Amino acid sequence: MTYSALPVAPSLAESLGxxxxxxxxxxxSGLRISVPIFGCAGFGDPSGIRPWVLDEEDAACLLKAAYDRGINTWDTANTYSNGVSETIIGKTLKSYNIPREKVILMTKCFWAVGxxxxxxxxxxxxxxxxxxxxxxGLSRAAIFNAVEASLRRLDTPYIDVLQIHRFDPLVPLEETLxxxxxxxxxGKVRYIGASSMWACQFARLQ
Incomplete structure (x- = not known):
């Protein structure tokens, strides 16, 4: 792709810098994501069974710093700290007035949220x-329930990338897909993916 010799607009120059x-x-896919992706498994409630996770205040500061530097793709899961990771992300977007369309939110479903x-x-x-x-699991009912709950916690009308977090041998593939x-x-999900499965299981889902 070639560009004209016109000077770069000040706002774009600041953004590029x-x-x-x-x-x-x-x-x-055509979806453009940042490299690296910001993993949010370490965000949650330190008073739970994982005392090493970062609380909302510390996590929000990291997310904002990542966003300011262009790392706009954030990966979480409904089960991370039983949904608290998703809640922190949703609150961060609102508290810092980050435009929803400028971040890519990736989450996962399979495990129950305690x-x-x-x-x-x-x-x-x-x-x-x-x-x-x-x-x-990955029944139609379970997937729909998980997505609705994630949308509430993330406080967003859509999920950019929904990933199934495991393979479910108890549910027909056709039902899951x-x-x-x-x-x-x-419109509640824009792209789908899969995580933490054997190669043969990925192949069966194709």
Whole structure:
């Protein structure tokens, strides 16, 4: 691509000067993301079972610093600190008046989100509890429930990239993929992806 010899506008020059990262398209999609991506698994509630996570105040400062330097792609999951990571991201966007369209929010679904910080589905058997039915896995009901909850915590009308966090052998692939397709068509999700699976499982989803 060639550019004219016109001088760079002051606002663009300032933007270019503060941009400290690169951008590339995500996979075969047209979505442009920052390199690196900012991982938010370490944000949450230190009073829970993971005392090493950063609280809202410290996490928000890091997110703002990343945004100011061009790292505009933030990756989280519904299960990180039982949704607190997502909540911190949503609050940060609002408190710093960051335009929603200038960040790429990536989140994940599969694990149930505990109703208190002492419950972590990845470490505890919650599948038999009356309070967590259709709140985990990749059934249509579970995916839709997870997305609606993530939208509330992120305080956003859409998720840029929704990733399934594990492979679910108990649900027909067609059901999972149809649910993801319907979410994209609804506008609540713009792109889909997958995380933390064997190569053969990725292949089955193609």
């Amino acid at each position: 503060s941009t400290k990262c690169e951008y590339r398209q995500l996979g075969n 109703e208190d910080q002492a419950v972590q589905h990845a470490l505890m058997p919650v599948e038999k509890s009356k309070d967590y039915q259709n709140m985990f 149809q649910a993801l397709d319907d979410l994209v068509r609804s």
